[in-house]
Amino acid sequence: MSDTLTKLEAADFINRSFKPLPRSYGDALIEAALADERIVALCADLVPPTETDRFRDELPERFLNTGIAEANMIGMAGGMARSGEIPFCHSFCAFITKRVLDQITMQAAYPNLPVKIVGFLPGVATLLGVSHQAIEDVAIMRAVPNMAIFEPSGPEYHAAMVKLALDWDGPAYLRMKRPETTPAPFEPQSLEVGKGVVRRAGGDVTLISAGLCVVESLNAADLLASEGIDACVVDMASIKPIDAELILEVAAATGAIVTVENHNVIGGLGSAVAEVLMDEGIGLPFKRVGVQDQFCEGGTTPYLMNKFGLDAAAIVDAARGVMKKKD
Amino acid sequence: MNAKHNLEELEKIATRLRLHVVDMVAPSGQGYVQQGLGAADIFASLYFAEATMDPENPDWEDRDRVFLTTAHNTAIFYATLAERGFFNTDLLSTYVTDGSTLEINSSERMGTFVEATCGSLGQGLSVAIGCALAAKRQGRASRFYVIVGDGEMQEGQIWEAAMLAGSKGLDNLCLIVDYNFVQSEGPMDLVMSLEPLMDKMQSFGFACQEVDGNDIGALLSAYGTARETSGQPTFIKANTMMGKGVASLEGLMFHQLKFPPEVAASARAELEAQL
Numbered sequence: 258m259s260d261t262l263t264k265l266e267a268a269d270f271i272n273r274s275f276k277p278l279p280r281s282y283g284d285a286l287i288e289a290a291l292a293d294e295r296i297v298a299l300c301a302d303l304v305p306p307t308e309t310d311r312f313r314d315e316l317p318e319r320f321l322n323t324g325i326a327e328a329n330m331i332g333m334a335g336g337m338a339r340s341g342e343i344p345f346c347h348s349f350c351a352f353i354t355k356r357v358l359d360q361i362t363m364q365a366a367y368p369n370l371p372v373k374i375v376g377f378l379p380g381v382a383t384l385l386g387v388s389h390q391a392i393e394d395v396a397i398m399r400a401v402p403n404m405a406i407f408e409p410s411g412p413e414y415h416a417a418m419v420k421l422a423l424d425w426d427g428p429a430y431l432r433m434k435r436p437e438t439t440p441a442p443f444e445p446q447s448l449e450v451g452k453g454v455v456r457r458a459g460g461d462v463t464l465i466s467a468g469l470c471v472v473e474s475l476n477a478a479d480l481l482a483s484e485g486i487d488a489c490v491v492d493m494a495s496i497k498p499i500d501a502e503l504i505l506e507v508a509a510a511t512g513a514i515v516t517v518e519n520h521n522v523i524g525g526l527g528s529a530v531a532e533v534l535m536d537e538g539i540g541l542p543f544k545r546v547g548v549q550d551q552f553c554e555g556g557t558t559p560y561l562m563n564k565f566g567l568d569a570a571a572i573v574d575a576a577r578g579v580m581k582k583k584d
Numbered sequence: 585m586n587a588k589h590n591l592e593e594l595e596k597i598a599t600r601l602r603l604h605v606v607d608m609v610a611p612s613g614q615g616y617v618q619q620g621l622g623a624a625d626i627f628a629s630l631y632f633a634e635a636t637m638d639p640e641n642p643d644w645e646d647r648d649r650v651f652l653t654t655a656h657n658t659a660i661f662y663a664t665l666a667e668r669g670f671f672n673t674d675l676l677s678t679y680v681t682d683g684s685t686l687e688i689n690s691s692e693r694m695g696t697f698v699e700a701t702c703g704s705l706g707q708g709l710s711v712a713i714g715c716a717l718a719a720k721r722q723g724r725a726s727r728f729y730v731i732v733g734d735g736e737m738q739e740g741q742i743w744e745a746a747m748l749a750g751s752k753g754l755d756n757l758c759l760i761v762d763y764n765f766v767q768s769e770g771p772m773d774l775v776m777s778l779e780p781l782m783d784k785m786q787s788f789g790f791a792c793q794e795v796d797g798n799d800i801g802a803l804l805s806a807y808g809t810a811r812e813t814s815g816q817p818t819f820i821k822a823n824t825m826m827g828k829g830v831a832s833l834e835g836l837m838f839h840q841l842k843f844p845p846e847v848a849a850s851a852r853a854e855l856e857a858q859l
Binding site: 271275326554 | 613614655656680682683685687688689691693701702703704705706735736738739740767768769775776831832833834835836838841842843844846847849850853854
């Protein structure tokens with residue numbers, strides 16, 4: 258029994274094993290809240306996973322942990338917004354969209370109030386499995402009038418997400434992803450409501466992507482370059498309103514489009530891009546990379562991105578396919 | 585069917601389940617150790633004595649059904665299912681690895697012994713009530729046990745469901761709250777207290793009992809009382825201790841921890857000494 262620990266020793270080992278990750282979103286939210294006293298934060302008992310611990314500790318009178326009760330959180334946020342506040346509501350993407358859609362629709366979107374819906378764990382990217390995977394959230398939220406949707410391609414865009422949410426007067430959904438490691442330094446381009454960002458220029462095919470899939474698309478573009486295919490990569494961080502002008506521009510310039518999303522291929526970014534093209538009567542080689550209308554499972558993110566066809570290899574395949582149709 | 589072990593055997597089983605919990609979580613630090621250790625006595629008493637089920641025939645229509653609605657407390661859940669014979673204990677070592685069906689949140693893709701896919705909190709009680717109502721209509725003697733977390737009871741759906749169960753006098757339903765007093769943020773009263781919980785449940789029409797959820801004898805007696813109750817659903821407030829059974833972890837209120845190797849090794853040694 259000499260190798261057993263006392264309770265104090267065990268607690269000490271456990272406390273020392275917690276390694277805090279950067280909180281780029283949480284830091285940006287605090288900064289915004291210090292500059293604008295209308296901002297309040299609500300959280301349905303997922304404080305560290307939604308990076309709201311600093312807000313809780315530094316602005317406790319403007320923070321409310323609502324308990325594990327998302328519907329009540331959104332309803333209360335509607336009340337706060339009616340009272341001149343700008344509530345940022347936090348949970349996981351799956352719960353803060355699907356679970357409370359009716360409350361969002363009636364108490365935030367219909368009255369067009371500045372209720373900001375902030376979800377973490379986008380798409381397949383979680384060990385926590387089907388209950389925690391939001392592969393329908395973009396489709397659902399896109400269909401809600403007045404709602405804007407923004408998704409960062411990495412933590413370097415988290416601060417811009419807070420700005421976009423505030424630039425949009427009505428309800429907005431932020432589809433966030435916590436970094437799993439400390440990211441390498443990167444100078445982000447500025448983001449605007451309704452604007453995509455060209456992350457790489459190219460003339461043969463355009464990869465239009467958002468969120469986690471932007472990095473995969475950039476990697477795919479490198480692989481395609483080695484095959485002599487010159488891919489343009491667009492980060493469509495503003496999923497709604499979408500950058501129709503840019504979509505039409507890259508369609509004309511490259512003549513082929515692949516959309517890439519960490520989401521079901523039904524109703525998400527791919528559908529949004531297709532709608533823009535169809536409304537203009539533009540037909541061109543086109544492919545949607547994303548979850549192929551199936552439920553997923555828990556796993557590490559690289560494993561899931563590969564298994565469900567969201568990684569660079571899947572994007573390369575799709576790009577080759579549309580290039581063939583171009584000929 | 586019923587495993588019908590005596591108290592001493594059940595306590596040994598609970599220790600074996602705890603050992604599995606430690607071994608399952610130790611490699612990755614993913615999963616819920618403290619809650620698993622705390623709930624081991626509920627699982628041992630329910631699956632190895634109270635509930636009537638047949639691992640050889642998991643789809644048996646007249647089985648008693650156990651719904652784990654806090655579906656993330658899976659280390660103890662899978663350990664229990666494996667020891668009870670629903671699948672091979674070798675599978676436990678695949679817990680939370682890529683491609684394994686033993687995910688952190690249990691999914692019915694494993695088999696019907698996962699009676700419903702929960703994980704999104706507060707949903708399982710409604711499903712159990714639906715099954716219990718159907719069983720009444722079909723004249724089945726099955727009983728329906730639901731394990732909810734205390735934090736989970738903050739979800740509104742729990743109260744919609746409880747109100748219905750009470751109003752229908754659903755006496756084949758037994759709701760057990762694993763009352764370990766910790767939610768993601770920390771102690772429950774820091775966020776939103778459930779108290780006075782017994783009064784609330786009683787006013788919703790439940791016959792209520794409060795027991796030490798780490799006392800297998802007390803749990804068995806509470807299940808017995810629940811079984812004999814007619815015309816009312818039953819509620820057992822099972823007060824459990826986080827980390828129970830491992831002296832170095834008992835009462836440490838970590839909702840999630842990384843389970844450092846030194847701590848896991850100690851936990852293992854402490855449990856092995858009890859077998």
